[in-house]
Amino acid sequence: MSKPRLATCSLAGCFGCHMSILDIDERMLELAEVIQFHKSPITDIKTFTERCRIGLVEGGCANEENVEVLRAFRRNCDILVSVGDCATMGGIPALRNFVEIEECLREAYVDGPSTHNPDGVIPRDIELPLLLDKVRPAHEVVHMDYSLPGCPPSADTIWAAVTALLSESPVNLPYPLVKYD
Amino acid sequence: MGENPVGRVVEEIAREHGRERWRLMDIARGVQQRLGCVNSRAVDAIASWLGVSRVEVEGFVTFYSFLSTEPKGRVVIRLCDDVIDRMAGYEEVRRGFETALGISLGQTTPDGVFTLERTACLGMCDQGPAALVNDVVVTNLSSDKARSIVRALRENPRPERLVQRFGSGNNAHPLVRSMVENNLRKAGPIVFSEQARGEAIRKAVAIRPAEVIRAVKTARLRGRGGAGFPTGMKWEFARGAEGSPKYVICNADEGEPGTFKDRVLLTEMPDRVFAGLTIAGYAVGASEGILYLRAEYAYLRRFLEHILDRRRADGLLGKDICGRAGFNFDIRIQMGAGAYVCGEETALINSCEGRRGEPRTRPPFPAQRGYLDCPTVVNNVETLACVTRILEAGPATFCEHGTPQSSGTKLLSISGDCGLPGVYEVGMGISVRGVLEMCGADEAMAVQVGGASGRMVGPASYNRTIDFDDLSTGGAIMVFGPDRSIPEIVSAFMDFFVDESCGVCTPCRVGTRLLKERIDRIRAGRGEPGDIEELVQLGETIKQTSRCGLGQSAANPVLFTIKGFRHVYDEMVSHDPHGYQRSFDLNESVREAERIAGRRSIHHREVRT
Numbered sequence A: 001m002s003k004p005r006l007a008t009c010s011l012a013g014c015f016g017c018h019m020s021i022l023d024i025d026e027r028m029l030e031l032a033e034v035i036q037f038h039k040s041p042i043t044d045i046k047t048f049t050e051r052c053r054i055g056l057v058e059g060g061c062a063n064e065e066n067v068e069v070l071r072a073f074r075r076n077c078d079i080l081v082s083v084g085d086c087a088t089m090g091g092i093p094a095l096r097n098f099v100e101i102e103e104c105l106r107e108a109y110v111d112g113p114s115t116h117n118p119d120g121v122i123p124r125d126i127e128l129p130l131l132l133d134k135v136r137p138a139h140e141v142v143h144m145d146y147s148l149p150g151c152p153p154s155a156d157t158i159w160a161a162v163t164a165l166l167s168e169s170p171v172n173l174p175y176p177l178v179k180y181d
Numbered sequence B: 001m002g003e004n005p006v007g008r009v010v011e012e013i014a015r016e017h018g019r020e021r022w023r024l025m026d027i028a029r030g031v032q033q034r035l036g037c038v039n040s041r042a043v044d045a046i047a048s049w050l051g052v053s054r055v056e057v058e059g060f061v062t063f064y065s066f067l068s069t070e071p072k073g074r075v076v077i078r079l080c081d082d083v084i085d086r087m088a089g090y091e092e093v094r095r096g097f098e099t100a101l102g103i104s105l106g107q108t109t110p111d112g113v114f115t116l117e118r119t120a121c122l123g124m125c126d127q128g129p130a131a132l133v134n135d136v137v138v139t140n141l142s143s144d145k146a147r148s149i150v151r152a153l154r155e156n157p158r159p160e161r162l163v164q165r166f167g168s169g170n171n172a173h174p175l176v177r178s179m180v181e182n183n184l185r186k187a188g189p190i191v192f193s194e195q196a197r198g199e200a201i202r203k204a205v206a207i208r209p210a211e212v213i214r215a216v217k218t219a220r221l222r223g224r225g226g227a228g229f230p231t232g233m234k235w236e237f238a239r240g241a242e243g244s245p246k247y248v249i250c251n252a253d254e255g256e257p258g259t260f261k262d263r264v265l266l267t268e269m270p271d272r273v274f275a276g277l278t279i280a281g282y283a284v285g286a287s288e289g290i291l292y293l294r295a296e297y298a299y300l301r302r303f304l305e306h307i308l309d310r311r312r313a314d315g316l317l318g319k320d321i322c323g324r325a326g327f328n329f330d331i332r333i334q335m336g337a338g339a340y341v342c343g344e345e346t347a348l349i350n351s352c353e354g355r356r357g358e359p360r361t362r363p364p365f366p367a368q369r370g371y372l373d374c375p376t377v378v379n380n381v382e383t384l385a386c387v388t389r390i391l392e393a394g395p396a397t398f399c400e401h402g403t404p405q406s407s408g409t410k411l412l413s414i415s416g417d418c419g420l421p422g423v424y425e426v427g428m429g430i431s432v433r434g435v436l437e438m439c440g441a442d443e444a445m446a447v448q449v450g451g452a453s454g455r456m457v458g459p460a461s462y463n464r465t466i467d468f469d470d471l472s473t474g475g476a477i478m479v480f481g482p483d484r485s486i487p488e489i490v491s492a493f494m495d496f497f498v499d500e501s502c503g504v505c506t507p508c509r510v511g512t513r514l515l516k517e518r519i520d521r522i523r524a525g526r527g528e529p530g531d532i533e534e535l536v537q538l539g540e541t542i543k544q545t546s547r548c549g550l551g552q553s554a555a556n557p558v559l560f561t562i563k564g565f566r567h568v569y570d571e572m573v574s575h576d577p578h579g580y581q582r583s584f585d586l587n588e589s590v591r592e593a594e595r596i597a598g599r600r601s602i603h604h605r606e607v608r609t
Helices: A016-022 A027-034 A064-076 A085-089 A092-098 A101-111 A155-166 B005-016 B021-035 B040-050 B054-063 B083-087 B090-101 B143-155 B199-206 B209-218 B231-240 B261-268 B270-284 B295-313 B345-352 B381-393 B395-399 B432-439 B486-500 B506-523 B529-545 B549-554 B556-564 B566-572 B591-597
Strands: A005-010 A052-058 A061-063 A077-083 A131-136 A146-148 B075-080 B114-119 B131-133 B136-138 B184-186 B247-252 B288-293 B330-335 B376-380 B409-416 B422-427 B446-449 B455-457 B476-480
Touching: A005 A016, A005 A064, A016 A052, A016 A155, A027 A155, A052 A064, A052 A085, A052 A155, A061 A064, A064 A077, A064 A131, A077 A085, A077 A155, A085 A092, A085 A146, A092 A131, A101 A131, A101 B591, A131 B591, A146 A155, B005 B021, B005 B040, B021 B040, B021 B054, B021 B330, B021 B345, B040 B054, B075 B090, B083 B090, B083 B409, B083 B486, B090 B114, B090 B143, B136 B295, B184 B432, B199 B270, B199 B381, B209 B231, B209 B270, B209 B381, B209 B395, B231 B270, B231 B376, B247 B270, B247 B345, B247 B381, B261 B270, B261 B295, B261 B381, B261 B409, B270 B288, B270 B295, B270 B330, B270 B376, B270 B381, B288 B295, B288 B345, B295 B330, B345 B376, B376 B381, B381 B395, B409 B432, B422 B432, B432 B446, B432 B476, B446 B486, B455 B556, B486 B506, B486 B549, B486 B556, B486 B566, B506 B529, B506 B549, B506 B566, B529 B549, B529 B556, B529 B566, B556 B566
Parallel strands: A005 A052, A052 A077, A077 A146, B075 B114, B184 B422, B247 B288, B247 B376, B288 B330, B409 B476
Antiparallel strands: A061 A131, B075 B131, B131 B136, B409 B422, B446 B455, B446 B476
16 A cells, blocks of 8 residues: 655745744654655645645635645645644734735835835736735635644644644644644 | 804803713714714814713714714715615615715715715614605605605705605604604504503502502513513612612613514604603602603604603693602603614613713613613613503503413514504414414515514414513514525624624624624525534624623524524535635635736636546
């Protein structure tokens, strides 16, 4: 029997959660014994070619590309986990939800004090994904199965969650792993 | 310029009310009427004349929907958008007004003449769609009528001129002159029985106050507003409470959507209501009574003041009433300013004191510390009419009607899909089926008992009865025919609660919005089975954690319809085959960005493989 596969992605996040995944350090070898990494920034595999057991999602959805990626994860993964506060609640990127997007774009590209943009052009290239009206947590776009709180969740938390999911035992995180203050 | 007209107007009005802080409602209403708004300068002036902080005045003004900080047109048209009026054609009427005025809802015409707004139930469900034009009620509207009303007002901006034919009964009284119809379909033996003016008070003052309370207790009279608290007990608490003076208040803030019985009662039987209030005053030892009249019924005010004057002239109010030495009692009318929550008694008391109509924390109960921190009784209009009849004819006569636990009669305000909408006085204990037969509703799919905060029952429950043991209600009965959509009705009720939530506690302020959002998601065909469970959970949370009765009942439309009409919801929700959230609409979400970029999204055809 082939090893179960695991995929990860970073949507509207800062890659901090992926740093935390890497922070499991030498346990990465242990993990590689029981799973196979599939589509992930860590492997640089770009598209799903096989079905995955677990998908770890960092970040919420800020643009149409985030939505496409997240939907692809939903179609190709059995279990989807929101990792970190941006995926769970929108996090820092969602602060822009209180401002009209046109104002956001103008501030970023036209009116910012350090911006030099004499033509006042807001980038609109076809390569650039369009922003959503609001930054949304992952569960507002697709069904999510679990969420791990934290900014970022600690390596131990991620480790405990992934190993529990792989062994199909209940995910029961002790309090110190989900307590942040 | 030179002088400051705002300051002068405020000074005049403030002096008229003795510069008393607790008369803020009358002062603010007066300023609104004279200046078309209570603007920033008026707020400052009021604050300084009353010696209170600016924020207190501003907080007050912004709380009530009939007061505004922004200038309104000289003619304010308020369209009633409750569910029954929506069924009767509110949308067409709105469009009619919008086209004729060239503005949309919420706007004022550039010449400053007209403002068009929506408002919660006006208490005219039996003759909707209805609207208020300043204080004048216009009923049975259509888009044609909307246009002709605007035309008439452009020629002559006095709304009184819109009334060409008067309604029945006292609606034609020279001091009312309204087109409102009573639609009193069934006058029963208690509330709408023949009046014997003055008799009840004479009988009351001939016995001791404790005996009056005993008579009310013997009649087993319970509050007619819906909660059903024993009236005699309430009076006894207030009578025994320490502190003086004591106050009695008649709650005529009939704001529950679908309720309009008090309107008819105040139009046709005001003496009976005032007599009841006077008797309440005698029983608890009060010398002042207040009729809290909702702003929507302002057209009745002059008439009611006239009735009070007549009672003073006849010795039924004033000093030594009916020859009883030492029993001095008078009644003043306190106008509201458009807030449903003021129907809750502690919110109503706050409003009478010139505060925001936010409910108080209980205890202390009003009977201990109510109006101006004095022992206070608040009774419903209908309850007080019953009191008068009990004193007139004796408790035994009262108990001949109704059931052992729910004695007497009940006024029902029936509206919606039925042949004969209007007010009915029936014995307590009547079945829903009996009600439907009476009002000519043969194919009702559902009946909402008790207004927006009440409960919806379906045909399987039509043998349930209207009384305090089963379906306890203030009397609003809304009938829905077979073509009505339940989620649409619920959505209309939720609009109402979102609007009327006072905002103090989070479960109610936020929860009502979330419920509305979920219901609308289901209506739009984007609901999932999990949404129904979530609605129930959320509804229960709001019910258990809200601060007052408004919040505690705000989830009722959702909870009762899911309970009684689950199949309707089940048929409207489905799972997404890919596990996408059906509530998320990518095309909708990128629309603004598409506009800014001036190009279509490359994802506009959603990938579904």
